[in-house]
Amino acid sequence: MQLTAKHQEYWGKNLRITGLLLALWFFVTFVLLYFSRDLTFSFFGWPFSFWVAAQGALVVYCLIIWYYARYMNNLDKEYGVAEGEEA
Amino acid sequence: MSVFAGEGQTQSQFQKSLNRVFMFYGGGFAAFVILLAILEQMGMPKDYIGYAFLAATVLLYGGIGVMSRTNDAAEYYVAGRRVPAIYNGMATGSDWMSAASFIGMAGTLYLTGYGGLAFILGWTGGYCLVALFLAPYLRKFGQFTIPDFLGARYGGNMARLIGVFAAILVSFVYVVAQIFGVGLITARMTGLSFDVGVYVGLAGILVCSFLGGMRAVTWTQVAQYLILIVAYMIPVIWLSVKHTSNPVPQISYGYLLEKVTAKEEQLLKDPKELEVRGIFKARADAAAEKLKDVPAAMAADKEAATKKLEELKAANAPEADIKAAETALAALPKDEAAAKAAYTAARAANAPRANPPLRHAEPFPGKDDAARDVARKNFLALVFCLMVGTAALPHILMRFYTVPSVREARESVAWSLFFISLLYFTAPALAVLVKFDIYTILVGTPFNQLPEWIARWNVVDPTLMAVSDINKDGILQLAEIRLGGDIVVLATPEIGGLPFVISGLVAAGGLAAALSTADGLLLTIANALSHDVYYKIVDPNASANRRVLISKIILVFVALAAAYVASLRMADILFLVSAAFSFAAAAFFPALTLGIFWKRANKWGASLGMLAGLGISFYYMAKTHPWMYGLFHNGTLTPEILKANTWWDIAPISAGIFGVPLGFAVIIIVSLLTKEPEQEVQDLVENVRFPSFDGTTSQGTAAH
Numbered sequence: 001m002q003l004t005a006k007h008q009e010y011w012g013k014n015l016r017i018t019g020l021l022l023a024l025w026f027f028v029t030f031v032l033l034y035f036s037r038d039l040t041f042s043f044f045g046w047p048f049s050f051w052v053a054a055q056g057a058l059v060v061y062c063l064i065i066w067y068y069a070r071y072m073n074n075l076d077k078e079y080g081v082a083e084g085e086e087a
Numbered sequence: 088m089s090v091f092a093g094e095g096q097t098q099s100q101f102q103k104s105l106n107r108v109f110m111f112y113g114g115g116f117a118a119f120v121i122l123l124a125i126l127e128q129m130g131m132p133k134d135y136i137g138y139a140f141l142a143a144t145v146l147l148y149g150g151i152g153v154m155s156r157t158n159d160a161a162e163y164y165v166a167g168r169r170v171p172a173i174y175n176g177m178a179t180g181s182d183w184m185s186a187a188s189f190i191g192m193a194g195t196l197y198l199t200g201y202g203g204l205a206f207i208l209g210w211t212g213g214y215c216l217v218a219l220f221l222a223p224y225l226r227k228f229g230q231f232t233i234p235d236f237l238g239a240r241y242g243g244n245m246a247r248l249i250g251v252f253a254a255i256l257v258s259f260v261y262v263v264a265q266i267f268g269v270g271l272i273t274a275r276m277t278g279l280s281f282d283v284g285v286y287v288g289l290a291g292i293l294v295c296s297f298l299g300g301m302r303a304v305t306w307t308q309v310a311q312y313l314i315l316i317v318a319y320m321i322p323v324i325w326l327s328v329k330h331t332s333n334p335v336p337q338i339s340y341g342y343l344l345e346k347v348t349a350k351e352e353q354l355l356k357d358p359k360e361l362e363v364r365g366i367f368k369a370r371a372d373a374a375a376e377k378l379k380d381v382p383a384a385m386a387a388d389k390e391a392a393t394k395k396l397e398e399l400k401a402a403n404a405p406e407a408d409i410k411a412a413e414t415a416l417a418a419l420p421k422d423e424a425a426a427k428a429a430y431t432a433a434r435a436a437n438a439p440r441a442n443p444p445l446r447h448a449e450p451f452p453g454k455d456d457a458a459r460d461v462a463r464k465n466f467l468a469l470v471f472c473l474m475v476g477t478a479a480l481p482h483i484l485m486r487f488y489t490v491p492s493v494r495e496a497r498e499s500v501a502w503s504l505f506f507i508s509l510l511y512f513t514a515p516a517l518a519v520l521v522k523f524d525i526y527t528i529l530v531g532t533p534f535n536q537l538p539e540w541i542a543r544w545n546v547v548d549p550t551l552m553a554v555s556d557i558n559k560d561g562i563l564q565l566a567e568i569r570l571g572g573d574i575v576v577l578a579t580p581e582i583g584g585l586p587f588v589i590s591g592l593v594a595a596g597g598l599a600a601a602l603s604t605a606d607g608l609l610l611t612i613a614n615a616l617s618h619d620v621y622y623k624i625v626d627p628n629a630s631a632n633r634r635v636l637i638s639k640i641i642l643v644f645v646a647l648a649a650a651y652v653a654s655l656r657m658a659d660i661l662f663l664v665s666a667a668f669s670f671a672a673a674a675f676f677p678a679l680t681l682g683i684f685w686k687r688a689n690k691w692g693a694s695l696g697m698l699a700g701l702g703i704s705f706y707y708m709a710k711t712h713p714w715m716y717g718l719f720h721n722g723t724l725t726p727e728i729l730k731a732n733t734w735w736d737i738a739p740i741s742a743g744i745f746g747v748p749l750g751f752a753v754i755i756i757v758s759l760l761t762k763e764p765e766q767e768v769q770d771l772v773e774n775v776r777f778p779s780f781d782g783t784t785s786q787g788t789a790a791h
Contacts, residue, residue, distance in 0.1 A: 003773060007777065010777070011776055011777075014776075018219050018220075021215070021219060022215075022219060025212065025215045025216075025219075029208065029212055029470060029474070030467060030470075030471075033208075033450075033466070033467060033470070034463065034467065036201075036450035036451065036463075037450050037451060037459070037463075040448075040450075043341075044341050045341030045342045045344065045345050046341040046344060046448075047344075047448045049201075049450050050201060050204075050344070050448045050450070051341070053201065053204040053207065053208055053450075054204055054207060054512075054515040055337070055512060055515075057208055057211075057212065058207070058208075058211050058508050058511060058512060061211050061212050061214060061215050061504060061508075062501070062504050062505060062508060064215050064218070064219075065214060065215060065218040065500050065501045065504055066501045068218055068219060068497065069218070069497035069498050069500070069501050072223070072497055073494050073497060073498075076493075076494065076778050076779075081777045081778050081779055081780065082494070082778060082779060082782070083492045083493060083494060083778050083779040083782065083783065083784040083785075084779075084782045084783060084784060
């Protein structure tokens with residue numbers, strides 16, 4: 001198959017959103033946790049760093065995946081690479 | 088024709104009929120539990136409740152297997168690629184959550200506090216990598232196994248075979264641990280022996296996957312997810328209501344954590360606690376002293392015991408005391424080797440109990456800044472290995488072949504993480520709830536007023552729960568409790584004062600978690616051997632029926648082999664499971680992601696990269712883990728050798744931290760040094776990057 005400029009643009013957008021979401025994942029997981037010992041202020045009763053590792057990060061992970069699915073499914077339609085409704 | 092085939096239905100009709108089936112199933116299961124609860128109130132013995140749960144759940148899973156039986160290759164290997172995203176999410180959830188997640192996780196969190204959160208983070212964050220880098224592309228590729236992708240993408244059989252080897256290595260270790268868990272839970276539930284338990288559980292696994300392959304396993308896993316999540320939640324919610332009058336434990340436990348933290352500070356300074364810890368320290372020191380001169384210590388022990396016996400006799404002590412002293416004398420080690428082992432065991436048993444309790448919420452604890460830095464480094468390294476490993480486990484990735492489209496593959500990862508998070512949100516709450524109960528209610532209770540569940544578990548399994556009045560003050564101190572992690576989940580219903588039927592439900596949940604994971608793993612191994620080795624390499628002309636038949640035969644043999652290994656009860660099985668994550672991460676992740684995102688990656692790069700990643704992880708573990716070291720070296724791993732062999736203070740469990748970057752580096756360097764892949768392969772890469780070029784949905788090459 002021959003890829004058109006439109007296809008290239010679709011792939012470029014995919015790479016961009018993938019990179020952005022990966023950066024968010026990296027920040028929450030490795031940067032925020034690295035400073036855990038310093039981030040112990042109270043957050044609704046939890047020490048903040050404990051809450052991040054037990055709940056906050058999980059919420060962010062769920063949102064990352066949900067947002068990616070929504071963004072890409074819309075992008076598929078916009079660029080005409082979506083699958084039909086029924087096989 | 089069965090409800091799980093969906094033949095002749097559109098996808099939305101299929102989903103509607105599934106909704107109906109699982110609503111009906113949920114209602115039926117609830118009625119079953121209520122019926123048992125009523126029977127319990129009427130005086131049915133506890134053993135029968137255990138048997139009823141075991142029989143009902145194994146029959147249910149077997150029944151789904153019979154209803155889903157199939158010989159069609161696409162149905163057998165990938166459930167006909169028509170599993171709706173939400174159901175695939177549930178199936179992935181229970182495929183993923185093993186006995187370790189269900190029973191072990193809350194206990195690990197109880198025992199290690201913040202440190203245990205590495206598992207919560209690692210086992211959820213990995214799904215981001217699955218969603219962003221793998222699931223949609225593998226679905227577009229649309230074949231049957233993970234080595235299939237490696238074979239097609241990197242041409243020839245080399246990468247495929249390395250993939251098969253790594254998939255089997257990782258999955259086999261993991262399945263042995265599940266079957267081990269099945270044996271333990273069945274034994275607890277019913278009082279059957281461990282070995283019988285293993286084979287009963289095995290029967291449940293085999294009926295299901297043998298008859299219906301992926302199709303049966305998928306719908307069984309959905310049924311198992313529903314059981315395991317309900318079984319996990321009920322006792323935790325109950326305990327939360329009891330302690331905070333808030334039915335949402337995930338919200339309420341912040342307040343309890345504050346209380347636990349305050350109590351910890353008090354227990355750290357409490358004179359009675361210090362006294363008990365001092366006694367343990369003295370015992371450990373005494374054992375260490377004896378180890379310095381074993382023969383002299385043996386003689387001294389014998390003399391002391393003899394003297395005590397004579398004194399008792401002289402003082403006309405009660406018969407029972409004299410008997411006890413005689414037994415103690417007779418039980419002294421007979422030779423030097425036995426004495427050495429006994430003293431070493433005494434030191435190992437007492438030394439940790441002399442340690443002060445850890446602060447539950449403190450990140451990266453350590454005695455000084457250097458130790459804290461090492462703790463932080465290892466925490467982050469473990470999180471990394473678990474995440475990348477999660478994104479590379481073949482039995483999880485395989486599930487994304489079963490959805491109808493790329494679009495649903497993406498949504499399905501979101502559902503998967505949602506369903507998994509329900510449990511992983513709750514486990515840290517449960518750990519704190521139980522800790523609150525033990526620290527603030529149990530500690531300080533007089534020994535003659537302890538709740539009943541403690542005495543019961545003390546009898547059932549003293550490794551899980553044992554209390555003894557060390558300082559003879561008649562009051563329970565925290566340091567006098569010895570507790571195994573699994574008790575946290577297993578005893579929660581009793582701690583909360585719930586009827587026994589809930590304990591049975593929790594055991595059934597644990598069984599569901601272990602069986603569902605074992606199903607997925609066995610299928611991965613059998614499919615790798617039958618599809619990738621037999622069909623793709625040995626006999627490419629084999630008919631679809633013959634391939635499925637071969638797969639079923641292999642499945643039985645692998646299951647029996649795994650049950651045999653589980654019955655050996657190897658002590659280091661838990662380490663091996665964690666090690667499996669490092670192996671999977673190093674072997675698969677670089678080759679799979681570069682295969683999709685970098686066209687230039689070629690056969691030589693991928694093959695050597697997988698071998699190098701796997702090799703270095705294995706090498707590091709063999710150099711730094713006591714058991715692995717023993718397998719490959721003469722002599723034992725002394726602290727000096729360990730120090731010399733360790734790189735940057737990284738623990739052996741996180742060996743993947745070296746394997747993954749090395750895997751990437753080798754693939755890139757070797758690929759650049761060798762010829763670029765053929766046009767055909769580059770077209771394949773372009774093909775998987777776009778869900779569809781003409782509005783059709785990829786069905787793979789061998790669909791129907």
